[in-house]
Amino acid sequence: MYLLKAEHSFDSAHFLAGYDGKCSNIHGHRWTVEVEIQSENLVADGKLKGMIVDFSELKEDVKELVNDLDHALIIQKDTMRKETLNCLVEDGFKMIEVDFRPTAENFSFHFFSEMEKKGYDVKRTRVYETPNNSAVYEK
Ligand SMILES: Nc1nc2c(c(=O)[nH]1)N=C([C@H](O)[C@H](O)COP(=O)(O)OP(=O)(O)OP(=O)(O)O)CN2
Numbered sequence: 001m002y003l004l005k006a007e008h009s010f011d012s013a014h015f016l017a018g019y020d021g022k023c024s025n026i027h028g029h030r031w032t033v034e035v036e037i038q039s040e041n042l043v044a045d046g047k048l049k050g051m052i053v054d055f056s057e058l059k060e061d062v063k064e065l066v067n068d069l070d071h072a073l074i075i076q077k078d079t080m081r082k083e084t085l086n087c088l089v090e091d092g093f094k095m096i097e098v099d100f101r102p103t104a105e106n107f108s109f110h111f112f113s114e115m116e117k118k119g120y121d122v123k124r125t126r127v128y129e130t131p132n133n134s135a136v137y138e139k
């Protein structure tokens with residue numbers, strides 16, 4: 001089995017609603033996202049000969065997903081008062097509502113399924129919340 005890996009990072013803020021501790025407050029991370037795809041075979045002919053896919057294509061697809069979440073406040077739906085959310089939006093802040101608690105584990109599943117939607121055979125995704133802490137989703 002051949003494996004190919006691409007990584008990209010994004011800087012954003014979040015909080016964990018219902019968390020007992022400092023992470024219930026708004027704080028930021030530089031999240032690093034690693035995506036590994038797999039294939040039994042390589043392209044046989046042409047300009048992609050000997051590759052699963054061009055690194056640049058894989059990198060661009062990871063970057064596109066990651067950039068959607070960059071420099072934003074990422075919140076789980078319904079964990080902030082509508083009035084507060086509206087004020088932040090009206091004041092021009094980039095707010096992203098997700099339907100999951102924004103943990104490293106849930107982000108790893110999010111990127112896994114989004115890359116599958118793009119047609120990749122994904123082996124695993126890993127999301128670093130800090131250089132020492134990461135979560136993996138794999139099948
Ligand atoms: N299993 C998980 N546990 C925690 C997650 C998570 O995504 N999955 N997330 C958090 C918070 O987001 C928090 O920001 C991380 O906190 P912490 O480990 O304390 O990170 P710090 O770098 O701030 O640690 P210090 O040792 O205080 O520097 C919490 N848990």
Ligand SMILES: [Zn+2]
Pocket residue numbers: 014023027028029129
């Ligand atoms: Zn955090």
